[in-house]
Amino acid sequence: MAAPRSLAAAVAPTAAALGVNAVPAAAVFGAGAPAETAMVLYFLENLVIVLLTALLVRLLAPARDETSPNHRTRRSLLSTYLVVALGFTLINGLFIALFVGVFLDVSIPRAALVGGVALIVVFAAAGTIIALVRLRPLSLAAAETVLERTLGRVFLLHLGVFIGVFLAASVGSWFVWPFIVLKTVTDVGQAIQALRG
Numbered sequence: 001m002a003a004p005r006s007l008a009a010a011v012a013p014t015a016a017a018l019g020v021n022a023v024p025a026a027a028v029f030g031a032g033a034p035a036e037t038a039m040v041l042y043f044l045e046n047l048v049i050v051l052l053t054a055l056l057v058r059l060l061a062p063a064r065d066e067t068s069p070n071h072r073t074r075r076s077l078l079s080t081y082l083v084v085a086l087g088f089t090l091i092n093g094l095f096i097a098l099f100v101g102v103f104l105d106v107s108i109p110r111a112a113l114v115g116g117v118a119l120i121v122v123f124a125a126a127g128t129i130i131a132l133v134r135l136r137p138l139s140l141a142a143a144e145t146v147l148e149r150t151l152g153r154v155f156l157l158h159l160g161v162f163i164g165v166f167l168a169a170s171v172g173s174w175f176v177w178p179f180i181v182l183k184t185v186t187d188v189g190q191a192i193q194a195l196r197g
Helices: 002-030 036-060 074-103 110-135 140-171 176-196
Strands: none
Touching: 002 036, 002 110, 002 176, 036 074, 036 110, 036 140, 036 176, 074 140, 140 176
């Protein structure tokens, strides 16, 4: 019985990462939405991941750890994380909205956006539920590692979205394929690395 559980523990986070990454590809190449739709969906995915990661730490980590040398609290960890992650995400979102909506004058189809966000939330929530089971119990030190890993992912993806929006303006939609492939490989690699560490 341990083998099926360990197999499920290994496959489930990878499947969630693949599901999240399939959504922008399906919107652009399946539904025929403009390439910029993928960049907007990636931005919204980051926002969802930031909030779900904060919820994960809030549910699993202890309020304080008296054994740690600096006596960190869950509240201080989450406050720092949310200020940095949400601040960065909202500034980046403002840039994307202005660049895509005003400078490029691209109209993102509402159905692709709403449907895409809904699917991203489903896949990301599934990944969070898997993490809730897998990471329990979560020390404050481990919680800090989870938050730092997510911050690194947020910064990397926002850099990619920033570059992607400029590429969309200059070279059209072909750039979306390599972007989706690289992001998928990165997310799956992080899911596998999280299982090991």
